Amino acid sequence: MKALVVFAHQDAHSYNRARLETAVAALEGAGHEVAVSDLYAMGFEAAAGRGDFATLNEPDAYKFESEQGNAYKQGRFAAGLAAEQEKLARADFVLLQFPFWWFSLPAILKGWVDRVFVPGLAYASGARYDTGLLAGRRGMLSLTTASPEADFRGADCLHGDIDGLLHHINHGMLRYAGFDVLPPVIAWDVHDAGDAARKGYLEDLRTRLETIETAEPIAY
Ligand SMILES: Cc1cc2nc3c(=O)[nH]c(=O)nc-3n(C[C@H](O)[C@H](O)[C@H](O)COP(=O)(O)O)c2cc1C
Helix, strand or coil, X not given: CEEEEXXXXXXXXXXXXXXXXXXXXXXXXXXXXXXXXXXXXXXXXXXXXXXXXXXXXXXXXXXXXXXXXXXXXXXXXXXXXXXXXXXXXXXXXXXXXXXXXXXXXXXXXXXXXXXXXXXXXXXXXXECHHHCCCXXXXXXXXEECCCCHHHHCCXXXXXXXHHHHCHHHHHHHHHCCCCEECCCEEECCCCXXXXXXXXXXXXXXXXXXCCCCCCCCCXX
């Protein structure tokens, strides 16, 4: 498979970076071709805007959504963004590696979705979920939290159930675009978990990446 790992952490020695390195090694070890988008290293712009386009269709009546609607088929996206869209178009498997921030994606990664999952590539009018334009691809979240697992599991848990908290990403972004979404792989409480648990979480990630072609997706 062609795999794309999208990575959103800015620190050179972070635990997230160890997960990126583990993921790339595991995927390559399993014979997959791996591309990485290291968003901070690339200086990826989080905010969608006029800079997304090499040329504008209606410069005097600029509306972002209208511009985005035609730009993919007309080849009008700015070169760097078009390159990211091309990486997504080529990928059979997409892994998002990120620290859980405010129950969601860091802005730089949300911005990658805003600017790369564009009409004509990820979805179209009437083409979403089962008929999303990226149907047949597989996607998975790999995230780290500061809070312990107990805070995210069970009816009375502190933060709310993790599957519910991740629904807007798994369903609202990946599944919307047609992906079959594999269950997330999560490293909990990473500041305090200790070295043995953190290594165990890397092993979980490595093991999960061995079965990306056969694992049962989340039922939506
Ligand atoms: C802006 C911000 C928001 C955060 N929000 C959450 C959160 O909602 N839940 C949580 O468990 N941890 C949260 N954290 C903690 C990060 O998830 C944690 O620092 C990260 O997973 C650690 O990974 P690292 O060691 O690779 O930096 C947040 C941290 C920051 C800086």
